[in-house]
Amino acid sequence: METGVSTLAKQTFGILVVDDERTLRFTLKEGLSEEGYRVETAADCAEALEKVGRDEFHLALLDQKLPDGNGIDLLKKIRSMRRGIQVVMMTAFGKFEQAVEATKAGCFEYVAKPFELDHMKLIIQNALSQSRLAEEVGRLRDVERRHAGSMLIVGGSSKLIRIIETIRKIAQTGTSTVMLQGETGVGKELLAREIHDQGPRRDGPFVEVNCSAFPENLLEMELFGFERGVFTDAKAMKKGLMELANSGTLFLDEIGEMSLSLQTKLLRALEMKRFRRVGGLADIHVETRIVTATNRDLRAMVEQGKFREDLFFRLDVIRVVVPPLRERPEDIPPLIDHFIAHWNQEFGRSVKGPTDEALQLLLAYRWPGNVRELRNVLERAILLESEEWILPEHLPVDLVSAGGSGPRVLETRLHAEGGVTTLAQAERIAIEMALAKASGNKTRAAEALGISRQTLRTKLKEYRIEAPAVHAS
Template sequence: MAYSILAVDDEETILRSISRKLDKEGYQVELALSGQEALRKLRISIPDLVLLDLKMPGLDGLETLKEIKKIAPETIVIMMTSYGTIESAVEAMKQGAYDFITKSVTLDDLKIVVRRALEVSELRDRIDIFQRQEEKRYCLDNLIRESPAVKEIYSTLQTIILNDKATVLIQGETGTGKEHIAKIIHYNSSRATRPFVEVNCSAIPQELFESELFGYEKGAFTGADRLKKGQFELANGGTLFLDEIGDLDNRMQIKLLRALQEKRFKRVGGTRDIQIDVRIIAATNRDLKKAIQEGTFREDLYFRLKVIPIELVPLRKSREDIIPLAENFIVEFNREFKKNIRSMDQEVKEVLMNYPFPGNIRELENIIERAMIFCFKDKITTEHLPKDLLEGRETSWPITPESDGGKAINLRIEFGQETLGQIEKSTIHKALEKARGNKTLAAKYLGITRFALNRRLQKYHLTAPFSL
């Protein structure tokens, strides 16, 4: 789609020259001989860019600029004048002009200025779209919270987002969603429109960590041929997310602690203190209390980070969230893969509910993504799931006699008289008897999924004594 440009000048000759040049570049050009005419056209159709003469009879350029910004505040305006002064340029920029050029520039130079301005506009639009997408994705109210544990986290987050200063420490196993929670905090706080900068403390070599975090001055070391801002500066006004903070070495822990305490730092090779306004959110899957006892993590840094602690529970302890999370991933991957998969069948839900998810939410997401790739129907079935889920190799449902009212399965095995297959067949039969034919309950007794139980029933030609 061609960009639209409105050129405004009281000199018709200049307008025609501008129009011919920009038409050749593929732009759609509208012309206006006065500020009043420009505003009338603007109210009918808002252009991507306005070229506006500063000195015009009647409504002059600055007054027209003010009205344009009321009607279309996002439209780029480039001021043009034959009498350029510093004062008029400063005033135009204060009123919201993007740039200020003299009419002495060549049409080729004008073409370059227009192109660059439109590129900036396009980049700004993309950033705005990304910002809205991120705010929608990480909206606090979209947090899946069926389990009591996650409901408690939600309640904590409601308080955290009201304070954009306090440091937060998020702890939890790998894959529990620490980065997701950090982004929820950022995008629901007053810092939402400022940067969210992530630093993986375990991915950066320790000898480079200081320059990565704090930046460096030109000439600070061999190869430092220019000034480079660090992640602290890049996050200024926003949020700095320090992932895997437990892997930070002791020397850098001291420097980080000082920066957090003083809210300022020096670049590597620098002498000037740089003030920062940034919220710190740290995350780790390590037991930091144990690390303190072992001498690998500083206790003072731990307490500095742990102003507001959040402990994320593993998925096996918040099973009420498994199906809602899976359904949410289906919606997301439908959008990404341009599919229209509506649901999972009941057997898939039973498999998921009986799996321990050692990789937590990240593993569940990967399972749904794989299923979506292989599914060409409107419903995910067990044929789309990984084999290790279906074989029942892992489960978090080890039903014991104590946990199920004494329903123990007693077997009499005569070694040397029965094969392993016969023992398995007998065990399944006993489990079905104890469960009164309820396959789901029998599968729990056996520590396997219902799908795995069905496969064994077919293998041994067994039927449940009571069909449930």
């Protein structure tokens, strides 16, 4: 006896029957609909292509001879439009050469008429099982890629260990909504992937979208999809990311950038577990775990009227605050080792690591861009330099200026200029360093340089130096 779960699973599979015999179309539609499949029919090639362009089908049953064409040509067109679709050919005039041609074009099975309905049902089950297997292989490859290279969570600080332990406990809950809060570049996406990979939905898809990367109308279509013809260039129906994440995880990055009107639609979709594509009339049901990330204070945004309070509470079921890299400096050395090994392999280099002086600069820097900035700094150093060790002069000027002692940094920057350094170059570098150390405060910078504030202002104009903005303490 078939369960409700298996019937629901079948309803997600669409089958298109293309045959000019009305009786056969009716028989197949009735018989397959009773099995729980969603079935559409077409009498010729034109109608079939119109329906394939409008709706999604997982399998097509095609007659070999049609009033306006032949099944093999139709097979090729359908496969070009929907690469993952399975196709079964039906014919009363089959020849061996035609069967070979159909197989080369991507035909799953070649069936001679007349046939028993039960035999066709078995073929359909096998074809759809192969589709599911292909999807599963793709998902497993995605998981393998996510665990490779620089996608690992690296570090040994007590703060990071506590976060990883929390993440793994959260993952086991399976369905609870999670909010990851932290500065840009701290690794929120990696933690979201870890929640997915450690949870019961690990075999499902992990789908991510950056809410700040799309204008409001495009983000809505990206999330919910759209129907064919809803706008000028909508030549075919497109699934949204929420639909693609069914049975898996949907990661909404930078959720604080979503408009209020779209927040309302997202809230309804989360509460009802269903939504409609843009321009659609039918509800689409999904079972998806939601993980969000933000670098903003959403509670403050709620008070300012910039974020819906009901959506905030719907998303803020389990919150994980990810500390910035400057608050866990003991994670920097293992991250350096990890990224150097990664970029050595990527670029075919054999860099051993930073010298003691360079390491001190890396440890002293505050890393406003967090792990992502560290990764980029090391990528640049290994890509552009050919030394065995990463030296201070291989590091960005602002990092060296902010992280080291005055004489050592000045020596490094002068060396980085190359050749003989003029007095004007040395003076400019000294002024830039003093301003960086004083966080843009001209009075303190002038005092450190031993000159008056007016003299400093004159030098700034002379060297066309723009003082950085003063940061409040």
